[in-house]
Amino acid sequence: MQFKSMVISNVQVSPGYFRMRMTAPPAIVAATPGQFVMVRVRDAIDPLLRRPFGIFDLGTFTTEYTDCGRQTFCEILYKVVGKGTEMLASLHHGDHLDLLAPLGKGFAAGEPAEEKILVGGGVGLAPLYFLAKELAKTSKVRLFAGGRNKEDILCITEFERLGVETYVATDDGTLGDQGLVTQVLEKHLAATGGSKTLFACGPFPMLKAVAGIADRYNLECQVSLEGYMACGVGACLGCVTKGKNHSEETPDFRCVCKDGPVFPYRELKWD
Amino acid sequence: MQFKSMVISNVQVSPGYFRMRMTAPPAIVAATPGQFVMVRVRDAIDPLLRRPFGIFDLGTFTTEYTDCGRQTFCEILYKVVGKGTEMLASLHHGDHLDLLAPLGKGFAAGEPAEEKILVGGGVGLAPLYFLAKELAKTSKVRLFAGGRNKEDILCITEFERLGVETYVATDDGTLGDQGLVTQVLEKHLAATGGSKTLFACGPFPMLKAVAGIADRYNLECQVSLEGYMACGVGACLGCVTKGKNHSEETPDFRCVCKDGPVFPYRELKWD
Amino acid sequence: MAKPDLSVEISGIKLRNPVMTASGTFGYGKEFSQYLDLEKIGAIITKGLSLRPKAGNPTPRIVETPGGMLNAIGLQNVGIDAFIQEKLPFLRTVNTPVIVNLYGNTLEEYGALAEKLDRLPEVAGLEVNISCPNVKQGGIVFGTDPAAAAEVVGLVRRSTSKPLIVKLSPNVTDIVRMADACVSAGADALSLINTLTGMAIDLEKRRPVLANVTGGLSGPAIKPVALRMVWQVSMAVTVPIIGIGGIMSATDALEFILAGATAVQVGTANFLDPSAAQTVAAGIEDYLAKNGIGHIKELIGALRV
Amino acid sequence: MAKPDLSVEISGIKLRNPVMTASGTFGYGKEFSQYLDLEKIGAIITKGLSLRPKAGNPTPRIVETPGGMLNAIGLQNVGIDAFIQEKLPFLRTVNTPVIVNLYGNTLEEYGALAEKLDRLPEVAGLEVNISCPNVKQGGIVFGTDPAAAAEVVGLVRRSTSKPLIVKLSPNVTDIVRMADACVSAGADALSLINTLTGMAIDLEKRRPVLANVTGGLSGPAIKPVALRMVWQVSMAVTVPIIGIGGIMSATDALEFILAGATAVQVGTANFLDPSAAQTVAAGIEDYLAKNGIGHIKELIGALRV
Numbered sequence A, B: 001m002q003f004k005s006m007v008i009s010n011v012q013v014s015p016g017y018f019r020m021r022m023t024a025p026p027a028i029v030a031a032t033p034g035q036f037v038m039v040r041v042r043d044a045i046d047p048l049l050r051r052p053f054g055i056f057d058l059g060t061f062t063t064e065y066t067d068c069g070r071q072t073f074c075e076i077l078y079k080v081v082g083k084g085t086e087m088l089a090s091l092h093h094g095d096h097l098d099l100l101a102p103l104g105k106g107f108a109a110g111e112p113a114e115e116k117i118l119v120g121g122g123v124g125l126a127p128l129y130f131l132a133k134e135l136a137k138t139s140k141v142r143l144f145a146g147g148r149n150k151e152d153i154l155c156i157t158e159f160e161r162l163g164v165e166t167y168v169a170t171d172d173g174t175l176g177d178q179g180l181v182t183q184v185l186e187k188h189l190a191a192t193g194g195s196k197t198l199f200a201c202g203p204f205p206m207l208k209a210v211a212g213i214a215d216r217y218n219l220e221c222q223v224s225l226e227g228y229m230a231c232g233v234g235a236c237l238g239c240v241t242k243g244k245n246h247s248e249e250t251p252d253f254r255c256v257c258k259d260g261p262v263f264p265y266r267e268l269k270w271d
Numbered sequence C, D: 001m002a003k004p005d006l007s008v009e010i011s012g013i014k015l016r017n018p019v020m021t022a023s024g025t026f027g028y029g030k031e032f033s034q035y036l037d038l039e040k041i042g043a044i045i046t047k048g049l050s051l052r053p054k055a056g057n058p059t060p061r062i063v064e065t066p067g068g069m070l071n072a073i074g075l076q077n078v079g080i081d082a083f084i085q086e087k088l089p090f091l092r093t094v095n096t097p098v099i100v101n102l103y104g105n106t107l108e109e110y111g112a113l114a115e116k117l118d119r120l121p122e123v124a125g126l127e128v129n130i131s132c133p134n135v136k137q138g139g140i141v142f143g144t145d146p147a148a149a150a151e152v153v154g155l156v157r158r159s160t161s162k163p164l165i166v167k168l169s170p171n172v173t174d175i176v177r178m179a180d181a182c183v184s185a186g187a188d189a190l191s192l193i194n195t196l197t198g199m200a201i202d203l204e205k206r207r208p209v210l211a212n213v214t215g216g217l218s219g220p221a222i223k224p225v226a227l228r229m230v231w232q233v234s235m236a237v238t239v240p241i242i243g244i245g246g247i248m249s250a251t252d253a254l255e256f257i258l259a260g261a262t263a264v265q266v267g268t269a270n271f272l273d274p275s276a277a278q279t280v281a282a283g284i285e286d287y288l289a290k291n292g293i294g295h296i297k298e299l300i301g302a303l304r305v
């Protein structure tokens, strides 16, 4: 759906990372973790295109300021990288945005009995929080969070409040283990057994490494991709990624916006 | 000069008309009435060009918030007509702007003994207030203000506080006489005598009528023109108007931004 | 006052209003169906279709530029057979004319595709995209050479009896010559403009942003060029013109209509606002009503120069 | 670390840095002199000069468009004699190369003007604007026809021994053919792009906004087209290229340099920020310093495609 939204809060959670809460129609609660929103930052031509962000959290809060005494909200967690996110970061309570949401296909929850392993790189943690909230209701959840340095490790306390066990790795060792989060993950998998499902979101090289690990350990694994998007609804074909059967003659392009952003890793071509 | 300015206040003085006070460097006080500023509304490409506005007022106010205990300001009075002025109208105390000021040639004050007659159409009153403030120090000043309806008649009380005698005319008669301000002016001139100078700012047809009156009554008259501007400094040649000697063979184009915006009416070609 | 009449006709295709969706920016209609009422717009123009499925270009395929965007989708599409099986059934349920945008990399492809489309009753008309490299002639673009364009148009003309719209590329010295060539070769209508060829560079990577290096510029940035070309062509030809390029609002659309366009297409604006086409159509109706204009036709080419 | 070296040379004209001001957007330098240090930029290119004073077009002459602006100044200028008397004396006091942009409406005018300019020691080089209608050939624009362009360039070449820069119009099907024609005819360097022809319409008045109906589009909106053309031409010719079109920042300038430009010109940006050219030059220096690049030449054409 398309709706006008009011910014409720917009706070810096780590240098260069912001968490924004926005009003949303009640129907937004039908969204599943891994789905995303497209935000029109300004009602002008600069920036022109909408910006995509994973849903970080959803819910309802009690407030006297609406007739029914409560208000549905949705949250995003974003990193300031360019013009659009810079402008977002400058918004305040009461400012307005135009949103398309929820978009795309989210994560499939899988068997409750199975342990759930979440792997996030930097701001890739964003959709994993919403996911963890759902999964932790019925399953054991572990989070592996990676980044370049401690500033890239976001909202760990929030995950822990959900009962999620967290593992942290940074390139420079300023928080958690020094090294790649996928190394920490692999060490953990090697040391433990049992049936597990992987859920990953982060930079492409990280996802590729996770897919490799899933393959080696023969685990189910869903990854959430990024792609340069114009429409967000499967119409412009800007955001595509190669499906497993792709070749020049028999093209198998999938839209990250519509067929994804979450894909079982086996559905994709990882070259 | 070019400077960063902070909005101090931005209030609606009549439906669709705003008065904005902005900080300015002390050197701004050298500006003469009739000079203008070019405002960069946003540090983005939409809107792209600067917007020109006459200086409505200048001064210094006492404040605890600067080290020296005072702050120089400049004011503009503007009408919301399009994208740029709409954005200006949405600014608040504390917002920032980039200004070029003071630009162009202002009004020449003339002999103190002479009575000064100011003629303003709609927002053309803007530079006349600054002018009246200066002239009223030494001369008798009358203001003839015109507009389509009472909403277009701005800040009359402010003029009266300066000791200016005011005459109002509106097309629909909702304030003052019904009719054109130039008719009221001409009636006044016909009924009175003595040496007078005219100063006019407003839409081109009004200025043309005033120039005609000046001619008939053989009075000195300065008019302030508008023109579509890009540079504001005489470089792009976008804002030109025809000088009195203009012809295809011997072009005599004057830059409204640099040779004006104020011209003795005899310097211009009025066809 | 009576409701203003917005209906126009493009060589036999009756449109309830002059606002269509531009090829490649609106998928096959269905993608946008939850965001607007497809029966409130004039026509749906589908994504550029080819004879066989086409993979398109590697990614990145799009990038934002000042006031616009570049795309190098590479005309990825499902091909005519999948189009008939997967896309047409939905379009059949919508009571709005469907115009199929098509292209080929050889003359023969254009001809064969037009023949196949000619047999489909759901297809109200064809829009021929001639901004494609002619692989047989060393990649020279059909749409930048009047003779090559005339050849394509002539062939398609002979292959179909459906209304034939030719979509012009703006990357030419003389748009009027291209327009004349296409009309002489049998075009019933002209749509313009397609995208301007542009490029974006990633300074840090020292690489073009688009995998394809260059791409097509669309959006508000190109509106002045589009308006100029529509105006020039409208003075030169008598067939209806469909104006395209940076239309974001009813005002933009009406400017194209004043310049001589009988209808318009909304492209990039669909990305900013998925209901843009409907909003533009409604805005035109409002404008006519407010200004006491009974029929949109009173504005077509009404520019006073 | 040593200060990075920003100096470049355009066919014998030594520039302290690659940032010049574009013709028509910077007057004769003096207009901007209180807003920036004219000795911190690479060169000043003056407003298009003709043999006799030129009145230019009626107003309105400029209008803002999305991400850009249209201008139809009509090449108003004081003519060569007044230029020498009124404008050169100030420019002589500035220790920065002055390049004179010139045009004619006939071949003869170009030739006569070049001869006069050739005698002025203050003039470091000529930039020939060929985007002008050839009045003798029924208004065909010199800059859109390779043969006509070559003729103009050849004549100017024979009329001056100063460095000869030819400024290309983007309103052509094949910019590389134009570039080749100009280089073959004797151009020492090419600058591109001039403005794209566009139009704006006032819906309420049902009239073109510009008195001249059409005008030249400049500003950020055209950057992708300009980058693409600079890149295409840089692959085809060996003479230095000066990149122009929508440059607002050091990043923009560096993108043009990566695409193959030896220097750049800042145009419309001067209107947004009268110190833009100096800011861009300083930004390039910063970028080189931060990235440990000793000489700007390392970046010229360094795009990896």
Ligand SMILES: Cc1cc2nc3c(=O)[nH]c(=O)nc-3n(C[C@H](O)[C@H](O)[C@H](O)COP(=O)(O)OP(=O)(O)OC[C@H]3O[C@@H](n4cnc5c(N)ncnc54)[C@H](O)[C@@H]3O)c2cc1C
Residues within 6 Å of the ligand: A036, A047, A049, A050, A051, A052, A053, A054, A055, A076, A077, A078, A079, A080, A081, A082, A083, A084, A085, A086, A123, A126, A127, A225, A226, A227, A228, A229, A261, C063, C064
């Ligand atoms: C499905 C999806 C979910 C995302 N979720 C999040 C999230 O939860 N938090 C977060 O911080 N970021 C997320 N991103 C990335 C985010 O969209 C970009 O960081 C953002 O668009 C950058 O905009 P900008 O204007 O600041 O940057 P600019 O670089 O100025 O943007 C220029 C253009 O490039 C696009 N772009 C730039 N970086 C990316 C990117 N990494 N992915 C896709 N497009 C990009 C922009 O959308 C815009 O069109 C997500 C991306 C996708 C596709």
Ligand SMILES: Cc1cc2nc3c(=O)[nH]c(=O)nc-3n(C[C@H](O)[C@H](O)[C@H](O)COP(=O)(O)OP(=O)(O)OC[C@H]3O[C@@H](n4cnc5c(N)ncnc54)[C@H](O)[C@@H]3O)c2cc1C
Residues within 6 Å of the ligand: B036, B047, B049, B050, B051, B052, B053, B054, B055, B076, B077, B078, B079, B080, B081, B082, B083, B084, B085, B086, B123, B126, B127, B225, B226, B227, B228, B229, B261, D063, D064
């Ligand atoms: C020397 C001078 C002094 C002025 N002083 C005042 C003043 O004190 N108060 C006031 O309200 N207005 C004044 N104006 C007019 C004011 O500049 C325009 O109303 C304003 O630029 C409109 O901007 P916009 O973006 O809202 O309108 P838009 O119509 O969106 O503007 C589009 C473009 O047209 C230009 N433009 C539109 N209207 C005018 C106009 N009337 N004159 C010049 N350019 C125009 C804009 O600057 C912009 O480049 C003055 C104009 C000039 C030349």
Ligand SMILES: Cc1cc2nc3c(=O)[nH]c(=O)nc-3n(C[C@H](O)[C@H](O)[C@H](O)COP(=O)(O)O)c2cc1C
Residues within 6 Å of the ligand: A230, A236, A238, C022, C023, C024, C025, C047, C048, C049, C071, C073, C075, C101, C129, C167, C193, C194, C195, C217, C218, C219, C220, C222, C244, C245, C246, C247, C265, C266, C267, C268, C269
């Ligand atoms: C992502 C994208 C894909 C496009 N695909 C096609 C296409 O398949 N066929 C075609 O003729 N035009 C295609 N176009 C061009 C548009 O139909 C339209 O001519 C152009 O975008 C200018 O209009 P706009 O500025 O409103 O977007 C495409 C444009 C975009 C942005």
Ligand SMILES: Cc1cc2nc3c(=O)[nH]c(=O)nc-3n(C[C@H](O)[C@H](O)[C@H](O)COP(=O)(O)O)c2cc1C
Residues within 6 Å of the ligand: B230, B236, B238, D022, D023, D024, D025, D047, D048, D049, D071, D073, D075, D101, D129, D167, D193, D194, D195, D217, D218, D219, D220, D222, D244, D245, D246, D247, D265, D266, D267, D268, D269
């Ligand atoms: C107001 C204006 C006047 C111009 N006059 C000339 C001119 O006299 N000669 C010329 O060769 N180019 C002229 N140009 C074109 C610019 O030099 C430049 O090529 C063009 O504006 C693109 O650069 P930009 O996008 O940085 O402005 C003019 C441009 C503008 C905006």
Ligand code: FES
Residues within 6 Å of the ligand: A228, A229, A230, A231, A232, A233, A234, A235, A236, A237, A238, A239, A240, A255, A256, A257, A258
């Ligand atoms: S963003 Fe348009 S198809 Fe995915």
Ligand code: FES
Residues within 6 Å of the ligand: B228, B229, B230, B231, B232, B233, B234, B235, B236, B237, B238, B239, B240, B255, B256, B257, B258
């Ligand atoms: S605004 Fe540029 S010359 Fe006056």
